Amino acid sequence: MSRSFTIRVPATSANIGPxxxxxxxxxxxxxxLSVTVSSPSAPSAEExxxxxxxxxxxxxxxxxxYKNLTTRVALYVLRCHGVPAxxxxxxxxxxxxxxxxxxxxxxxxxxxxxxxxxxxxxxxxLSRARMLDFALMVERHPDNVTAALVGGFVGSYLRELxxxxxxxxxxxxxxxxxxxxxxxxxxxxxxxxxPPLGIGHYVRFGWSxxxxxxxxxxxxxxxxxxxxEVLPSSYSRKDLVFNLxxxxxxxxxxxxxPPDPELIYEAMKDRVHQPYRKTLIPGLPEVTSRxxxxxxxxxxxxxxxxxxxTILALATSGFEAIAEDARAIFREKxxxxxxxxxxxVGGSTVEP
Numbered sequence: 231m232s233r234s235f236t237i238r239v240p241a242t243s244a245n246i247g248p249x250x251x252x253x254x255x256x257x258x259x260x261x262x263l264s265v266t267v268s269s270p271s272a273p274s275a276e277e278x279x280x281x282x283x284x285x286x287x288x289x290x291x292x293x294x295x296y297k298n299l300t301t302r303v304a305l306y307v308l309r310c311h312g313v314p315a316x317x318x319x320x321x322x323x324x325x326x327x328x329x330x331x332x333x334x335x336x337x338x339x340x341x342x343x344x345x346x347x348x349x350x351x352x353x354x355x356l357s358r359a360r361m362l363d364f365a366l367m368v369e370r371h372p373d374n375v376t377a378a379l380v381g382g383f384v385g386s387y388l389r390e391l392x393x394x395x396x397x398x399x400x401x402x403x404x405x406x407x408x409x410x411x412x413x414x415x416x417x418x419x420x421x422x423x424x425p426p427l428g429i430g431h432y433v434r435f436g437w438s439x440x441x442x443x444x445x446x447x448x449x450x451x452x453x454x455x456x457x458x459e460v461l462p463s464s465y466s467r468k469d470l471v472f473n474l475x476x477x478x479x480x481x482x483x484x485x486x487x488p489p490d491p492e493l494i495y496e497a498m499k500d501r502v503h504q505p506y507r508k509t510l511i512p513g514l515p516e517v518t519s520r521x522x523x524x525x526x527x528x529x530x531x532x533x534x535x536x537x538x539x540t541i542l543a544l545a546t547s548g549f550e551a552i553a554e555d556a557r558a559i560f561r562e563k564x565x566x567x568x569x570x571x572x573x574x575v576g577g578s579t580v581e582p
Contacts, residue, residue, distance in 0.1 A: 235350055237263040239343045239578045240381065241328040242335030243443070243542050244373040247480065247498030247533040248473040253385050253435075254335075254377030257443055257572040259327040261339040263300070263347060268319040277318045285326040287336065299337065300324065303344025304351065306422050307364050313352050314420065320351070331451030333536030338374030341365050342578055345379075350580055362432075363425040372430045374536065381577030383484060386432035436485025441530065443572045444543040446517070446556045448565050452510055457537035460506045469501040476500075489546060491523035491530050498531030498544070511539045512563035517556050526552050 241259035245251070278295040295301040295316065305316065324343075328336045345364045349356045356364075358380060365375040372386040480497040483490060508514045514534065521543065523529045528548030535542040543552050553569035560567045 232266055232268040234264070234266045234582070236581050237265065237343055237346045237350070237578065238581075239339040239346070239378050240575050241572075242338055242374045242377040243333070243445075243535040243540075244335065244371075244377070245500070245503065245534065245536060246383075246542070247504075247531065248476040248500045248502070249373075249385070249480070250473070250500070250502045251371055251373055252387070252477065253383070253481070254373035255383050255443070256377045256381045256575050256577060257334070257445070258575045259334065259570070259572065261328055261336075261343055262325045263343055264323040264325070265347065265350070266321045267317050267351070268321070277316075277320075279316050279320040279322055282321075282323045283326070284324070286328055287326055287330040290330060291324075299340045300344040300347065303341050303364075303368055304348035306368070307345055307348025307354070307356075308352050309420060309422055310364070310424050311352055311354055317351060322347075329447060329540075331453055332447050333452070333534065333538045333540040334445065334447075335374040335378060335536065337454075338369055338378050341369050342375055342378040344368075346578055346580055359428065359430075362430045363427065366429045367423070367425045372432070376430060376432045377577075379577050380432065380434065381575060383435045383437045383481075383574065384432050385435060385481065386430055388430055389428060435481045437574050438485055438487050438489050440487065440546045441484065441489055441544050441574070442546070442549065443574065444545060444549050444553050445535065445570045445572055446541040446543065446553055446560075447568045447570065448511070448513075448539040448560060449567065450539060450565070452537060452539045454537045457503075457507055457510060460510060461503060462506065465502060472499075472501045484544070489530050494530040494544070495523050495532075498533050500533065503537075504534050507534065507538055512565055513560040514538070514541070516559045516562070517541055520559060521552060521555060526555065528552070 239261045240256040242254050242256050244254045246253050281293045283291045292298050328334050328339055330336045345361045369375050372388050376386040377384050476497040483493050483497055518532050521532055526548050528545045530544045532543045549571050557567050
């Protein structure tokens with residue numbers, strides 16, 4: 231007797247202006263896993279899952295279950311609960327709408343999909359809070375994975391742990407899911423570190439249903455690692471206060487009806503990451519300064535999505551004018567873009 235289920239994980243946008251590494255937003259693009267276990271056989275190391283992949287990134291994603299990020303995370307979750315291998319006759323079809331390397335949370339979605347997959351295959355019945363612990367052992371920045379898991383507009387933090395209290399608190403990310411060697415297989419990473427309890431904590435903010443997100447997506451990838459390399463190791467008190475003031479206002483302003491463009495546009499400005507990433511994204515300063523609520527009625531605010539290069543414009547109307555004028559500005563820098571009108575959605579789901 232076969233068993234099938236479907237996992238859906240939304241795209242996310244992190245930072246949202248001043249909320250660097252703090253806030254995230256779930257958006258209506260999805261990574262969908264269609265999973266089938268065609269027999270109730272005992273786990274078998276000799277039968278790795280059959281993985282198929284379609285959509286965004288189909289030419290880049292490894293289909294080896296011991297190298298694919300989602301299945302590696304799933305196996306990590308299973309092994310932490312005493313399940314050494316995948317069930318036999320496991321087939322996974324991943325259909326992905328989330329562009330890779332564009333600041334829309336593709337890797338965070340893959341991690342959350344893996345946690346949900348492991349939870350479902352092992353019948354573990356993990357709470358959302360415990361699933362977040364597992365996700366944060368792989369992705370130590372909580373903004374994307376929290377938004378992907380719980381949905382909506384969320385703020386989160388990663389609890390600092392005393393390394394003496396638990397071995398896992400000091401385990402580097404690379405040791406949880408290391409880069410596998412070419413010959414990696416079922417015996418790699420058999421005894422992983424257990425996540426401490428309560429690594430991540432979050433709160434969901436309100437969100438006005440009138441606000442949609444225009445994702446303006448340049449046709450080039452930008453790795454998060456490269457985008458982090460350009461950031462300074464310290465900031466002035468003035469710049470930190472600038473961001474804290476705006477973030478305090480923004481988390482309430484985006485829930486008000488009707489939203490106030492003058493309040494939100496200023497509250498979405500940033501001095502912590504966007505100024506330093508402009509050298510990596512031609513057209514970023516021009517788009518974020520020339521497209522304003524006065525020039526584009528309906529616009530509320532505009533910012534870099536995650537590490538970029540996608541630009542996120544929050545608006546209540548005038549979506550096409552915002553996107554097409556941003557396209558024209560990017561073309562001045564010889565950069566072509568695509569754009570999508572997205573809504574803020576709920577979190578991940580698992581359905582029969």
